[in-house]
Amino acid sequence: xMSEREVFITGAGTxxxxxxxxxxxxxxxxxxxxxxxxxxxxRTAHRELPVGEVKIDNADLxxxxxxxxxxxxxxxxxxLLGMLALDEALANAGLSPDDCRHVVLVSATxxxxxxxxxxxxxxxxxxxDNLIRFHDCGAVTDVMAERYGGFAMRTTVSTACSAxxxxxxxxxxxxxxxxxxxxxxxxxxxxxxxxxxxxNSLRILDTDxxxxxxxxxxxxxxxEGAGFVVLESRSSVxxxxxxxxxxxxxxxxxxxxYHQTASSPSGEGAFLCMKAALDGASLSPGSISYIxxxxxxxxxNDLSEGRAVERVFGSAVPPISSTKAFTGHTTAAxxxxxxxxxxxxxxxxxxxxSLGFSERMDELxxxxxxxxxxxxxxxRVMVNAFGxxxxxxxxxxxxx
Numbered sequence: 001x002m003s004e005r006e007v008f009i010t011g012a013g014t015x016x017x018x019x020x021x022x023x024x025x026x027x028x029x030x031x032x033x034x035x036x037x038x039x040x041x042x043r044t045a046h047r048e049l050p051v052g053e054v055k056i057d058n059a060d061l062x063x064x065x066x067x068x069x070x071x072x073x074x075x076x077x078x079x080l081l082g083m084l085a086l087d088e089a090l091a092n093a094g095l096s097p098d099d100c101r102h103v104v105l106v107s108a109t110x111x112x113x114x115x116x117x118x119x120x121x122x123x124x125x126x127x128x129d130n131l132i133r134f135h136d137c138g139a140v141t142d143v144m145a146e147r148y149g150g151f152a153m154r155t156t157v158s159t160a161c162s163a164x165x166x167x168x169x170x171x172x173x174x175x176x177x178x179x180x181x182x183x184x185x186x187x188x189x190x191x192x193x194x195x196x197x198x199x200n201s202l203r204i205l206d207t208d209x210x211x212x213x214x215x216x217x218x219x220x221x222x223x224e225g226a227g228f229v230v231l232e233s234r235s236s237v238x239x240x241x242x243x244x245x246x247x248x249x250x251x252x253x254x255x256x257x258y259h260q261t262a263s264s265p266s267g268e269g270a271f272l273c274m275k276a277a278l279d280g281a282s283l284s285p286g287s288i289s290y291i292x293x294x295x296x297x298x299x300x301n302d303l304s305e306g307r308a309v310e311r312v313f314g315s316a317v318p319p320i321s322s323t324k325a326f327t328g329h330t331t332a333a334x335x336x337x338x339x340x341x342x343x344x345x346x347x348x349x350x351x352x353x354s355l356g357f358s359e360r361m362d363e364l365x366x367x368x369x370x371x372x373x374x375x376x377x378x379x380r381v382m383v384n385a386f387g388x389x390x391x392x393x394x395x396x397x398x399x400x
Contacts, residue, residue, distance in 0.1 A: 002234070003400060007172045008244035010232050011093025011184075013085040014340040016225030016327045017052035020064075021088055026344045029352045030372060034326050036209050036221050042191045049205055052223025052328025053191055054081060065147075069097060072146050076113035076134050077224075079143040082188030085226035086144060089184055093230035094242060097148045104180045105151040106171045107144065107228075108163035108187030110332035112137040115192045140188065152180070158332065160387035161294070162253070163187055164227065165335025165395055169251045171231045181236035186228030186336035195331075196222055210297030210329075211356035212322035213306065213368045220296040223328020227336035229343070246343055249380060249398040250281025256390035267308025269392035270294075270384065274312045277382070277394040285313045288396070289378040290351060292342045293368075294386045295322020296329050305384065306364040321369040325355035335385030339395065346378040346399050 002008070014021070017035025018028035028035065036052045056064070061080040065071045068087060071080070090096075095103065113134035120132065133139065138156040145154045157167040164187025171185035199205055199222055206219035237244055254276060256269035278285060294305055309317055323341050330337055345352055354368035379399050386392045 002244065003247050003398060005247035005249060005398060006234060007175050007248040008232050008234065008237050009229050009246045009248065009343065010237065010242045010244050011089045011230035012340045012343055013088025013092065014225065014227040014337055015054055015081055015084045016330065016337055017054060017223055018326055020084060022340065022344060025341060026348060028326060029341060029344065030350060032353055032355060032372065034209060034355055036325065036328050044193055044196055046196060046200065048207055049196065049200065050209055050221045051191055052221060052330065054224055069147055072143050074134060075143050076140060077115045077190035078109050078111060078113065078188045079140045081190060081224065081226040082107060082140065082144050083147055085186065085188065085228045086184065089228040089230050094240070095230065100148040100151050102182065103151050104171065104174055104183040105141065105145055105154040106157060106167040106183060106185040107141040108157040108167040108332050109137045109140050109189055110158055110160055110163060111189050111192055111195050112140050114194055115190050118192055118194050159391045160389065161331050161334055162385040162387035162391050162393040163332035165339070165383065165385035165393040166253055168229060168336060168339065168395060169253060169393060172248050172251060175231055175233045181233045183231045184228050185231060186226065187333040188226035189224055189330050189333040191222060191224045204298045206297060209356055210325050212295035212297045212324055212354050213302050213361060214357045215359040215361050217297045217299060217302055220298055220324065221328040223330040225327060225330045225337055226333055227340045229336065229339060244400060245347055247398045247400060249396040250277045250283065251395040252276030252280055253393045255392065264304060264390065267304040267311065269390040270305050270308035270386055271311045273392045273394040274308065274382065274384070277396050281396050283380070283396065286316060288318045288380050288382050290345065290381045291318055291320040292338050292381060292383045293320050293322045294384045295324055295354070297324060301386070303361065303363055305386065306361065310365060315365065317366040319351050319369045320366065321352050321354040323352050335383065335393065339383050342381040342383050343397060346381050346397060349377060350374050
């Protein structure tokens, strides 16, 4: 039975270090199997830094995609990963490529086509490839849209690590305002040398697998992947006789502008967006069954987010975990990938654990989830995604 909410989710797709598809992700989350390893497909001089890479090279990605639809001649890795997740999300929602002309695409990325354009730096690149045209974040969305014959509208969001959650939020706004009936929203990101070196220069990468919310946490692991969800209005669901898997109860974005890269000590932006998401959904903190935290494993983020969670939930913090020890931090794609993970947890009735946790942080009063068994149905899950510059977002999904 459908709820009285205005936005419903009728499909989801993902690819990450856990494998290709929702089924692979569900199996890995249930079995507590991390996808983080030393680099293999990804070429980097930093062989000592673990990453969450998709173990499929670009040629094989093209081969997989070409079985269903032609792939544009030039497609960066972020675009290829995005197409895999888009294919699954659209298929799960019962939408064909011909339907896309009536669908809005909102995609997020931060890296864009950097995996190709960074090849300009070591030496000359063949002029006919003109790869610089595919560097822009919007070019990734354009290439993906080209494969499906175009969408009713397409746009790109790039707000660092909150980008794909903001893409979903924008999609919800389009539906609630009546400007769209169906929106496929999410994000995609690939590993690049510049990306890895940039985070390494901030000295926030761990040489071991990350340990979110653990006292010994020492940094994050970068990852890659894509996640998309199909959002639909009530009227579209009824018209298509679609079967929604969840509803969007509430969401919010807030920016505290505390620092270019660091979270504020009190978690002000995180606090404000979580509280606003609850208020917008007319929900009390006690109605949340599980929080999928941003939880990067850096000393700064986990302390800031933890304090914000305690400010919102007080002494009754619901089960909380970070799934980044499974996939690495997929930056712009993380909010969408972790939304898909949270939807899996909600529909299948289990709690994703915080891998690597062993000892509580001195400053916090709660431990993250270490046992995947859910003691009760997950009625509502909260997903957090926090970006550089304090651009923080939160979405609450509701079981049907």
